[in-house]
Amino acid sequence: MIDFPIISSLILLPSIGALFLFFTRSNKENNFTVKYVALFTSIVNFILSIYLWILFDQTTSDFQFVEDRVWIENFINYKVGIDGISILFILLTTFITPLCIISVNNSIKTRLGEFLIAILIMESFMIGVFCSLDLIVFYLFFEAGLIPMFLIIGIWGGNRRVYSAFKFFLYTLLGSVLMLVAIISIYWITGTTDVVKLYDYGIDVKYQNLLWLAFFSSFAVKTPMWPVHTWLPDAHVEAPTAGSVLLAAILLKMAGYGFIRFSLGLFPVASEIFTPLIYILSVIAIIFTSLIALMQEDMKKLIAYSSVAHMGFVTLGIFTIQQQGIEGSIIQMISHGLVSAALFLCVGVVYDRMHSRLINSYGGIVSIIPKYSVLFMIFTLAALGLPGTSGFVGEFLILMAAFKDNFLVAVIASLGVIIGAAYMLWLYKRVVFGKLIHEDLKKMLDLNKSEAIILTCLAIPTLFFGFYPEPLINTIEVSISDLIDTYNIKVAGNY
């Protein structure tokens, strides 16, 4: 089709930028140079991914822009490519990263160069995850992301950063090693790790259950699903703002993506068997973590728990195995990527000024920082799924599909929406409205230019896709309907 290896460029570009940074860092005056190099790299990458979206052919479910190179003779091919499902995640990644880089202005005081290197390398790995079409290449990117994230939390994090960084690393590593066993076993069973070939061949039914569980162990930790979600609040709370944004906006989406691409695509029969398990865990996640979120004193923790609840909706939607359900899940993931990123940034804004994340150290700030309050309001409403925001579209589609499939599950999940509204509104009320008790809050400055730019950048797509989700749905529609068709055929034929 085209010779220019556009996907590899997307993956490599941030790393090349990081390499540049490595040689330009070190002295203090360089801070601006360093930042602009990083920003430039990530914006170029964003433009490249937009270009990719324009070139992308929405009418086919085949993988496009495929690059297939021999990597290890007779064993692994470096194979990357995209379809309707992956392109949105790539866009999300390239969109969020520049915003993260702008946001470091206020929060990262030490070793800025190294921080930006970590973020850019992280971006490379995340894009790699979303477009790899070989299980081993996927695993490589999936695991490699641990290194920069560990450092981001550990070096630039809060007080309990060491504990959180270790917990994050070891939890996710433990989940993933079983996936490695499964991947090698797939190679041993079928003789290939090429995802496209595996879609065609299918995997013997007698192995599917175990393999599914091994993949599940990794994705469940990464999603995170109840009861292995406990690393997330810790990691979120202690990570610096930009780190939390990356974690919430993109890292969590790797697992949702993995469920669609691998669990449904490779192990349909096993997915059918384990759907009740996912339903139960998702519903527990939605209700249980929403209730926990209600009780949080710490803003970041509250948003972290709400992430777990939102991801509960995502997994629920994916395993309804219906067009609307999966579409809803993907839109919910994109929306959550935008909204949770924005919410973490909102917390970061007040934290940079007052150095407190506790809800009760704020209150009545609406008259002091009105611009902030408006934008925070938009994202709060988007997080609780108000119609007209992107949050609504995803949740609505997921619940609609769930009602068709299992009435009881859908009813309980809907209750979660109500609790979600409760904790988000309550948070907003306690932080922004109410009486101004703390005198020192009066000195707070409203959003500065860079913060305003970031939050507006996030608000625009949140509202736009809330009113007009067509572009998203058009992109994913064909791929998903094709995925579901193959899924149903495979389940019916039991292979």
Place this chain on the structure above:
Amino acid sequence: MENLELVLPEIFISLSIMFLLILGVFKKDSSRLIQNISLLVLLITAVITFNETLGIDEVSLFNGSVIVDYLSSFMKIATLITAFLVLVISSNYLRSLNIFKIEYPILILSSVLGMMIMISSNDLIVFYMGLELQSLALYVLATFNRDQIKSSEAGLKYFVLSALSSGLLLYGCSLIYGFTGSTNFNVIANQLNSNEYALTFGIVFILVGLAFKISAVPFHMWAPDVYEGSPTSVTLFFTMVPKIAALTVFIRFLYVPFFYLIDQWQTILIFLSIASMVFGAVAAIGQKNLKRLIAYSSISHVGYALAGLATGTNDGIQSSVIYITIYVLMNLGLFSCLLMMKRNNVYHEGIEDLSGLSKNHPILSLSLLIILFSLAGIPPLAGFFAKFYIFKSVLEQSMFFLAIVGLLSTVVAAFYYLRLIKIMYFDKEKEKFDTDHSMWLKFSLGVSTLLILVYFVFPSQLIEIVSRINIIQ
């Protein structure tokens, strides 16, 4: 005697040793000269090995008691290059401890000679001779800093325990000789059907001896003490070079004479492997001294290498060879860092001394970071691929238990590597280290880090080289 050129490397190195000894006796203050000549000897031997024997398929010499094939040539070259690097980066260290003497390079050369004989042996007697030659040299090396009590203790401990294991090994050899009537590996292979159970005894004894040399659990007790007590440059030698030789003997011994008794020894090897992986990972957690920590980590790495051997396939052997090669590379980098940790000419080896390294020495700490993540087996670094090949060959034989235990112990092991990274990157900085390192030290650190980092770009090369090792016909 027509193929004498095939043992030219051994002949050359032994003549050089004698020459260097004489030179050392007659020329005063010649330690620097001897060091340089020894380096040259190692290089020349490597070149001879490369030229004369690498292309050879398989040739037996001296009535079949010595074998030259691709495996032996590859391992000899690995041994020689590693020994060269060890020697070259340790000179500054030895100087600052005032033990830069003529004996050091000569002892290293003689142990290398012993290892080369071991690697090429196809006969129990030849193998035992090589083993004893290298062990004798190693005993002395361990006590090389003889004024220090820890070093003498290390040497003595190593000597006593090693002598015991050699005794067991020799007993095993005699059992095998008694039941098959020969010491030659190929002859033994043909005599197997007679007395399977009796032979198993012999195999077990020899395996115990070998497991001791390679420090696999439960015969690992000497390793932490000896590694800690010996001078760092000797520890560096200990963790890498004898392991290459011992692994080769493991391969040769299990797969040539006793391949048909695989049911007997496979379980033992699986046990050794699992025990080493798990114990090495768990015991390293509590360590405060870097050298002890490395000792335990090397125990667990040996466990992974043995897992590849336990499979009983060519793939497994190849993956073990790849593993040991990458392991040597990583350890070289790790020790280069350790040799850079000196303040005011005093070398430090506590893990707390790494504290805040990233602020004072960003490049050094970045290299160490890469090496540690690689040792932990995190992709996309070389250490991941090493483990990956092992688990691939293990899973191909459906040994799920071994694979899962191995992978879970990587998670445990990740903990202590992460702890080192935590100390380097998250903790408060301490006084700076000296920066007047020798060029060779920087070179070996730089090269090993770079190779670990970019290995994933060219993974096929090493596989291609190793894929010519086909022991099982």
